[in-house]
Amino acid sequence: EVQLVETGGGLVQPGRSLKLSCVASGFTFNNYWMSWTRQAPGKGLEWVASITNSGGSTYYPDSVKGRFTISRDNAQNTLYLQMNSLRSEDTATYYCTRDESYFDYWGQGVMVTVSS
Amino acid sequence: DIQMTQSPPSLSASLGDKVTITCQASQNINKYIAWYQQKPGKAPGLLIHYTSTLVSGIPSRFSGSGSGRDYSFSISNVESEDIASYYCLQYDNSPRTFGGGTKLELK
Numbered sequence: 001e002v003q004l005v006e007t008g009g010g011l012v013q014p015g016r017s018l019k020l021s022c023v024a025s026g027f028t029f030n031n032y033w034m035s036w037t038r039q040a041p042g043k044g045l046e047w048v049a050s051i052t053n054s055g056g057s058t059y060y061p062d063s064v065k066g067r068f069t070i071s072r073d074n075a076q077n078t079l080y081l082q083m084n085s086l087r088s089e090d091t092a093t094y095y096c097t098r099d100e101s102y103f104d105y106w107g108q109g110v111m112v113t114v115s116s
Numbered sequence: 117d118i119q120m121t122q123s124p125p126s127l128s129a130s131l132g133d134k135v136t137i138t139c140q141a142s143q144n145i146n147k148y149i150a151w152y153q154q155k156p157g158k159a160p161g162l163l164i165h166y167t168s169t170l171v172s173g174i175p176s177r178f179s180g181s182g183s184g185r186d187y188s189f190s191i192s193n194v195e196s197e198d199i200a201s202y203y204c205l206q207y208d209n210s211p212r213t214f215g216g217g218t219k220l221e222l223k
Contacts, residue, residue, distance in 0.1 A: 044203065044216050045152075045203055045205075045214040062211075101207045101212075102165045102207050103162065104162050104171075105162075106159040108159055109159050
């Protein structure tokens with residue numbers, strides 16, 4: 001059974017940093033691209049970052065480019081999202097997703113609140 | 117970026133009804149559309165990919181169709197467990213983009 005478990009969320013002040021982690025199990029982690037997708041409270045879904053199975057390439061939308069960094073440790077079956085220079089508009093539930101071009105498995109999500 | 121215009125934003129249905137949700141892309145997405153169901157407080161779950169390919173274990177009352185810019189998602193014989201929000205996703209082009217969502221409620 002595929003499982004994705006995110007940790008690391010919380011309350012952070014604007015301009016500060018936070019790092020999310022996602023531990024994967026139930027599949028061969030290093031065979032798959034992985035992504036992060038987020039959902040602001042009461043709002044829709046937004047893709048945030050993707051990484052190739054080797055970790056050699058990463059992709060971001062303009063809204064987070066230069067501030068967020070996705071990375072992975074294939075030995076530990078773990079995906080990361082380093083979020084710097086956080087803004088109030090980054091407040092959302094962040095989901096770790098397995099990436100088959102579409103997102104076929106999702107974690108339970110972790111809440112990030114950016115507020116002073 | 118490809119814009120996905122999803123309608124209606126909300127939908128009221130009776131048990132046993134057939135409901136249809138549409139997504140129109142701002143350009144041809146070559147059938148690369150997926151549909152998700154999200155229940156309150158839960159993560160989205162994949163129902164359909166590549167326009168009409170049903171994920172294993174998903175009931176056959178869910179279906180998808182379309183081509184070019186225009187796509188639809190239907191639920192025949194709505195059941196109480198189908199009350200949720202639904203989202204489309206285009207994955208033809210980066211950045212991948214979602215529709216705004218449709219909230220399905222019971223009449």
